Amino acid sequence: MKRPLLTSSLLLGAAGALFLLFNSLQGCRPRTVEAAVGGDAASRTYVKPGAYDEFYNLVSGGFSGQVAVYGLPSGRLLREIPVFSVDPESGYGYSEETKGMLSTTQGFIPWDDSHHPELSQTDGVPDGKWCFINGNNTPRIALIDLGTFRTASIIEIPNSAGNHSSPFTTGNSEYVVAGTRFSIPMGDESSRDVPIKTYKENFKGTVSFIHPDPETGKMNIAFQIKTPGVNFDLSHAGKGPSEGWFFFSCYNTEQAYSLMEVNSSQRDKDFIMAVNWRMAEQLAREGKGKRVPGKHHSNWWNHHTHSAESTVYEDVLQLDPKEHPGLLYFMPCPKSPHGCDVDPSGKYIIGSGKLAALIPVFSFEKMKAAIAANDLEGDYDGIPVLKYESVLHGEVKKPGLGPLHTEFDANGNAYTSMFVSSEIVKWNVQSLEVLDRVPTYYSIGHLMVPGGDSKKPWGKYVVAYNKITKDRYLPTGPELSQSAQLYSIEGDKMELLLDFPTTGEPHYAQAIPADLVRPREVKFFKIEENQHPYAAKGEKETRVERKGKEVHIYMTTIRSHFAPDNVEGVKLGDEVYFHVTNLEQDWDVPHGFAIKGAQNAELLIMPGETQTLKWVPGRVGVVPYYCTDFCSALHQEMQGYVRVSPANSTVPLTAYTVSVDAEL
């Protein structure tokens, strides 16, 4: 089993039996997959050769650290975008230019665990400009530019440990948030070096609000709110009437620090934390916060120099809610809530208590009234706790087992994933009535409706992203790809249409009509705008230069040759930098660069771009390099040689391509 969300042996032991019980209770559920799939399912997901899918589906790779792009409804994999993990195929994280994207205060971090893609929004609706994604393990947020489908910036989150509750956006992407999953001791070294059992006194949480610059996509931390020590799980921004608020689910209000599966599941209710972010923004603007230690990197891809730029910040502006009443409230929520979702109207907040046998739906209007009336059941570590009954719109009774996440259609319906009973349950947000349920194969985690966490869902489909695959596809040994299922939600009943394998762990996803993304499409980089310091903008600029032990080769590619393609005078002990500029100015003509014995990776250089591979020759001889991306009928001729001589050699450093007009 891969990455189970619930590891309680008791629960899992009971799960199978309960699954059978549910089956027998719901006689209408199809018994076989064949019966579950309509006869016209194939035609409804078939996208004929050369035609395009209606939606882009951006799916996190989970433990792959990347983001995969699929087309819907076909489920075809279009691309895998390197984000938090190195990618030897493209050279991401290996080329000299891209290394900086993965720099942190703890040095170069080559991997992360990417969970939640979130599209940038305008007026509460995904706008097709960017896609954010969180890095869980070494807390970070990345921004992917949907013009290039490349990672355009990555910011490290200080005073955080496990950036799970992230990177959900406000309605105009003023901010994306980062809530720490693990609370930790913070401050100077002596404050951080404390016994783990002093959790209650010393461990604190934070939620950070990160501002992406609307023009450049550069990110900075606008402010960070210090919270009691709990685990933050997920979050969503308010919208419409609740615009200006942000809601975070928290568990482990027991403040346990060991045997968590038992000890953090003791209380009947944990919390949904409501943050008045407009107020926090105002406080920050008025200088009410305090700058506290919080060194972090903000990395940004400069698309003119084709290189990462890193800014290092020493501290962060922190707000203490105890000094600012009205900033934070807790709403009790049964039981270890996971998903925290706001319906399209912005009136209702749904907490999915993953250990609860019901789904609570909170009313924003009632929350405001309870705050106004000071209708509290007490406080938790100094933060006011509102009364459950006072803020509750109602409960969905017996929806299924293990509710995790909820997305919405445009017709007032909600779709909740049930991990333990492995199904999607459709219910009405107003009436709280369960309308339909379909099985998933197997143990669904997140689910996704196009636009389904925004103000204006496009609806049409719901996709299940599953944790267990088992028998869905031809077996491939102990390790299986994970699975996703596409269901139509156009009728009253959900209909299974398609099942497709995914890369990594398909954790969460977003989907957007392709028409909203394609107008920003970048086909190549203009060579005139290339400001890379080692660019060769034309073969005339190709050359080789020695700076001590460093040899810099200014190289170009075009179908189908390198210039220079002969280099001599490199010596053992040299560090050779191949700065390769792709002179092509047309779509879909990358060139590759690989050299024998390279201990890093290859380069894939897009048209108009310059990328650099460092190579340290290890032995004397003539070493070939070649293009790895089949580029033309003469691709197999696209090669070159470097002559490597002993350290004391007197061979002069030269680089050349023999001219066809040599006799002229």
Added chain:
Amino acid sequence: MNNAQARKSISRLVVWGMVLTMVACGGSEKRTTPPGTTAPAVPEPNATTPAKELYTAADLALADVDQGMAAKGKATSEMKCTACHSMGENRIVGPGWKGITTKREPAWIMNMIVHTDAMLETDPEAQKMLEECLVRMPNQNLSHDEAREVLEYMRTL
């Protein structure tokens, strides 16, 4: 068909070529596009070179060589063209440019630079070059003015 006739027919050929492509449903039409480079079934939204705008001789009034334009054309070609075209007579990937303007009509040259794909798909002379070079000439995305300056530079060679 000689060069002149071919040039005169380009516009019509392109239009008919597009119509044929659209109506070809598994019939016996001979495809002129090399395998693997067929036009997408769905038109690209920002395709830059509608084929009907091909240059004709009437579009290009050539006077004496404008040295200022030629200098600009030289700079552009050194960035975008000379990796494949020598300034001599020999072929690197594409033909050498020495004397090229005496061998080819100016409009044909302009079309190869600006409307590269349309030419490779419809113009018999362009296709003959492709058979010889075996590498499709890339569209290097020169504007009209840049292409015109490159043409002026060619005239100095």
